[in-house]
Amino acid sequence: xxxxxxxxxxxxxxxxxxxLPINELFYSLQGEGELAxxxxxxxxxxxxxxxCWFCDSYHTSWExxxxxxxxxxxxxxxxxxxxxNHVVLTGGEPLIHDRSVDLLQRLDELGYHTTVxxxxxxxxDAPIDLASISxxxxxxxxxxxxDPKGDGEWADRHEKRRIDTDALAELVDAYSSQLKFVIxxxxxxxxxxxxxxxxxxxxSTTILDSDVLLMPEGTTREALDESRNSVxxxxxxxxxxxxxxxxxxxxxxxxxx
Numbered sequence: 477x478x479x480x481x482x483x484x485x486x487x488x489x490x491x492x493x494x495x496l497p498i499n500e501l502f503y504s505l506q507g508e509g510e511l512a513x514x515x516x517x518x519x520x521x522x523x524x525x526x527x528c529w530f531c532d533s534y535h536t537s538w539e540x541x542x543x544x545x546x547x548x549x550x551x552x553x554x555x556x557x558x559x560x561n562h563v564v565l566t567g568g569e570p571l572i573h574d575r576s577v578d579l580l581q582r583l584d585e586l587g588y589h590t591t592v593x594x595x596x597x598x599x600x601d602a603p604i605d606l607a608s609i610s611x612x613x614x615x616x617x618x619x620x621x622x623d624p625k626g627d628g629e630w631a632d633r634h635e636k637r638r639i640d641t642d643a644l645a646e647l648v649d650a651y652s653s654q655l656k657f658v659i660x661x662x663x664x665x666x667x668x669x670x671x672x673x674x675x676x677x678x679x680s681t682t683i684l685d686s687d688v689l690l691m692p693e694g695t696t697r698e699a700l701d702e703s704r705n706s707v708x709x710x711x712x713x714x715x716x717x718x719x720x721x722x723x724x725x726x727x728x729x730x731x732x733x
């Protein structure tokens with residue numbers, strides 16, 4: 477279900493403290509990571525503290541669109557998908573919102589398995605079954621040449637915010653997790669290795685290479701056709717796991733998938 481500000485009440489009519497900005501809420505297959513292929517309800521919040529040039533949810537970051545939904549509305553919509561036991565809270569960056577913790581608590585009380593897709597810059601104390609952490613590499617920076625808006629205005633802010641080792645360590649230590657890196661080309665691998673070495677020196681939890689997933693950059697089938705094989709070969713070469721973007725392979729870049 478796409479959500480926008482014309483549906484239900486608008487943000488002006490309701491207290492944002494009691495609601496979450498929801499861009500999409502839909503039922504599909506998890507497309508990435510260790511649970512790829514699992515039927516899941518996706519709750520996509522709007523708003524992000526970073527601006528990756530390749531963001532696959534442009535309307536939650538570069539041009540946020542959403543409707544305000546309270547927790548009971550969200551829960552009712554989730555429960556309407558009767559076959560789903562898995563819920564994915566994604567964005568944007570869902571952990572920028574205080575109310576995401578309340579939502580995760582309600583989902584936990586109802587017995588849902590929850591995955592949170594996060595860029596790893598924010599730690600929250602919440603019931604999360606799988607923290608799917610995607611630290612943003614230097615290649616994600618929206619330089620003037622790659623900025624979707626063409627001005628590079630976000631480049632410095634993005635660079636300063638994209639890695640928070642302390643937050644990453646807290647997430648890894650608190651939750652069952654996977655580290656999912658978007659790979660643009662082989663030049664990304666030295667940074668992946670440096671970041672893992674740094675994180676392993678800080679976190680109490682043992683981080684195995686099998687916890688590390690390499691995912692090709694690309695939001696369309698055509699783009700993935702150009703990159704998936706080379707990223708798979710990098711995973712083989714360096715002993716990491718490869719993750720597909722199953723939803724892109726199946727439905728290209730259609731919304732609500």
